[in-house]
Amino acid sequence: GQNIDQPTEMTATEGAIVQINCTYQTSGFNGLFWYQQHAGEAPTFLSYNVLDGLEEKGRFSSFLSRSKGYSYLLLKELQMKDSASYLCAVMNSNYQLIWGAGTKLIIKP
């Protein structure tokens, strides 16, 4: 079967750095997406990785290792507004997006 694993919940302190991991097993691979979803709202796109390595976008970075079936989202200089769920999704060989259950990130002052 196909599955995406990510931690259910993480807690971090304002101003700190947090890394949210995602491991996947899918039938083929056409890229990995990270989305942010605030409570009661729709997801917003954060990043896309299709090649191995690190993609940096401001305070957020996303890393991919295809051989390990592994990605992480790194959030720096955490702000209270970063409290949200972070969804990892992998596009398989049929161009279907397989979604993880999301990681709820709680930021404490």
Next chain:
Amino acid sequence: GAVVSQHPSWVICKSGTSVKIECRSLDFQATTMFWYRQFPKQSLMLMATSNEGSKATYEQGVEKDKFLINHASLTLSTLTVTSAHPEDSSFYICSGSGLSKQETQYFGPGTRLLVL
């Protein structure tokens, strides 16, 4: 990023009535549109995928006669929940992607449906 709108954002209806939700891509042509449902504290569940001008492909367990999807143009898709029941109460979210199959999905703001 690209902008997708949804209307209405909130709807409350009586059991047995039908509800139509519109999804529009405002600044790009959405070759493919996706409809998701999300129950509280659960992950997104894909209901169906629709390509402009063709019939939608429904996920296993989703009744196509209950959830009617129309993708009449490259900027508009509609989801009609027919004969809604309280168990259909959920957060319905659409997304659109462009020409390439690998393109990012951009989500609308969602529609919260409450069936009484």
